[in-house]
Amino acid sequence: MNMDYSLTTAHRLVLDVWGVTLPLSVYGLEAYGLTESTRPFNDDIYVSGFSRLIFDQVIGGHMDVELFSYGCSPEKLHWPDKALMKLTKTWEKDNLASSDSIYEIEATLISPYGRCDLSVATQAKVSLELNESFFVPVREYILNTKKYGWNCSKGLINPTER
Template structure:
């Protein structure tokens, strides 16, 4: 299922608990593609119709956690910014620090990042799979943004919360 989540519809997905893989081979100078594990669809907030679901097609009576990768695509990207606070690659995945104890961060800005029309600026927060760390990404798109979801990966949020090791992202998925 593919959802158009341009402009204010971007709020239909919750990404803060997700893990992000940037799909570099699918990118171009104007297209940003992210494979995102752990998208949450807050149906209780926005209603079934916002997601193209009906009482007959809804999988269960709870918000949806997508236990698998979803493809998030930004078209006609004119700029962006990414900042990653790096974590160690071994458990307990602690934050990395420089010799002066400041946090190890990397940052990249490209193109036009600030726009008068803030509807064109999309903010994504999550964990970046590589380089591994907490990620804040802003993408500026003058066109549509879409997400491709596999309904076979839908589980109730409550089920995910009860068994995060089973349904959450693992380093073996990279």
């Protein structure tokens, strides 16, 4: 997950996320803005690339990031006293506690690099921008995760690249 800080404001949060799975068999085509004519194959969809997740009218949130070393075999970073290096940010805590629309995301954050738990409270629907050229049948992804999954050997790639 990459936060696009250039598009993020006090009430808008923009995330570029790799490897979204669209369970069409559960939620249907319409939930993702797809139709039968745009459906590329008869299977659930794995997006082998970045998609853009946009939260508008954000009213609160909380984020914990456990920092990792960079590389294909990342390790958790620790302070000299062996305590885990962790960043925490909460904003509009009262709104977060009272909101009916809270979205929970667990991901690896690109910068700063680490395991991220994110909770976002919003008063609007969340939108997801998909690049259909990255669509792969879920069955194909499961059979070849090295080909379609995140490839850390490429380093921190640009979200518009695959």
